Amino acid sequence: MIQLDDIDWQIIAALQDDARMGYRELGRQVSLTAPAVTSRVRRLEEAGVILGYSARIDPAAVGYGIEGFIHIASGGRRQSYAIAAQAEAEPRVLEDHRVAGQSDHIIRVVAESLSALEPFVDALNDDGRPVTSLVFSSPKRWSPIPRPQAL
Amino acid sequence: MIQLDDIDWQIIAALQDDARMGYRELGRQVSLTAPAVTSRVRRLEEAGVILGYSARIDPAAVGYGIEGFIHIASGGRRQSYAIAAQAEAEPRVLEDHRVAGQSDHIIRVVAESLSALEPFVDALNDDGRPVTSLVFSSPKRWSPIPRPQAL
DNA sequence: TCTGAAAGGTGATAACC
DNA sequence: GGTTATCACCTTTCAGA
Numbered sequence: 001m002i003q004l005d006d007i008d009w010q011i012i013a014a015l016q017d018d019a020r021m022g023y024r025e026l027g028r029q030v031s032l033t034a035p036a037v038t039s040r041v042r043r044l045e046e047a048g049v050i051l052g053y054s055a056r057i058d059p060a061a062v063g064y065g066i067e068g069f070i071h072i073a074s075g076g077r078r079q080s081y082a083i084a085a086q087a088e089a090e091p092r093v094l095e096d097h098r099v100a101g102q103s104d105h106i107i108r109v110v111a112e113s114l115s116a117l118e119p120f121v122d123a124l125n126d127d128g129r130p131v132t133s134l135v136f137s138s139p140k141r142w143s144p145i146p147r148p149q150a151l
Numbered sequence: 152m153i154q155l156d157d158i159d160w161q162i163i164a165a166l167q168d169d170a171r172m173g174y175r176e177l178g179r180q181v182s183l184t185a186p187a188v189t190s191r192v193r194r195l196e197e198a199g200v201i202l203g204y205s206a207r208i209d210p211a212a213v214g215y216g217i218e219g220f221i222h223i224a225s226g227g228r229r230q231s232y233a234i235a236a237q238a239e240a241e242p243r244v245l246e247d248h249r250v251a252g253q254s255d256h257i258i259r260v261v262a263e264s265l266s267a268l269e270p271f272v273d274a275l276n277d278d279g280r281p282v283t284s285l286v287f288s289s290p291k292r293w294s295p296i297p298r299p300q301a302l
Numbered sequence: 303t304c305t306g307a308a309a310g311g312t313g314a315t316a317a318c319c
Numbered sequence: 320g321g322t323t324a325t326c327a328c329c330t331t332t333c334a335g336a
Contacts, residue, residue: 019171022312035323101284140239148263185329
């Protein structure tokens with residue numbers, strides 16, 4: 001695992017806050033010149049610390065009336081793979097996590113409407129017991145990953 | 152709700168894929184000049200379609216051994232607010248959603264270790280019944296929000 | 303709402319410490 | 320690992336359609 005110093009964390013914080021920031025401005029914020037921050041950012045990208053840069057889109061603002069989480073306790077390994085395959089194939093699935101706990105998969109979805117979500121949940125029923133939670137509101141919609149405390 | 156045309160969706164797709172792309176390159180991809188895409192992007196930002204731009208960070212790569220979801224069925228309105236307040240105050244909480252379904256809140260957390268997570272879950276116990284799911288792996292870690300099908 | 307041109311700012315690289 | 324210097328390219332602004 002790559003070792004990250006104070007400046008790396010300032011860079012990580014700044015780019016989580018505004019991924020479009022230029023290298024010069026980024027350098028200003030961490031008291032380094034542009035070429036120096038550029039090479040640090042490259043290093044963070046190559047180490048897999050920075051996975052990519054994305055615009056955050058508001059699902060509701062682009063026509064998704066429904067946001068939700070689907071939990072599934074699958075019947076076994078074969079079913080778990082089948083669920084992952086369905087999650088992979090459905091673009092309305094934004095995330096699919098295999099978890100330990102009451103469910104095997106936690107799937108994050110958006111949908112145009114409840115009826116648009118229905119066929120997907122029905123399909124999941126072949127491989128487990130889907131339990132759907134629909135988002136009313138998000139008191140914390142997104143937050144940057146903070147610097148960890150010492151282990 | 153703002154009306155989005157084909158070009159807007161090409162822009163949304165491109166910026167979800169790479170938020171650091173320059174306006175000139177973005178213009179190339181959507182067959183527009185740089186000033187034209189710039190003004191469209193501004194419009195998307197001002198309409199709240201684009202909420203911001205973020206570097207995606209791998210929690211495991213920066214020292215978070217634990218990623219998880221905590222579901223809580225709270226006792227009532229007072230408790231639900233108390234949970235939201237705790238989620239807001241804890242930086243390891245990346246998201247807090249109020250949902251309809253078996254739980255009232257779905258909280259996404261990272262933690263340095265299981266023992267680092269424990270006090271937070273304990274604190275939630277004052278306001279509801281937390282059920283924790285720990286992420287083994289993420290077959291779909293992140294996916295861009297696609298263009299909705301016609302409603 | 304888009305294009306094209308001008309000016310200043312930025313990103314990438316090289317040479318050096 | 321860092322800085323300074325250089326140049327090509329990009330962003331921004333504005334006039335015009």
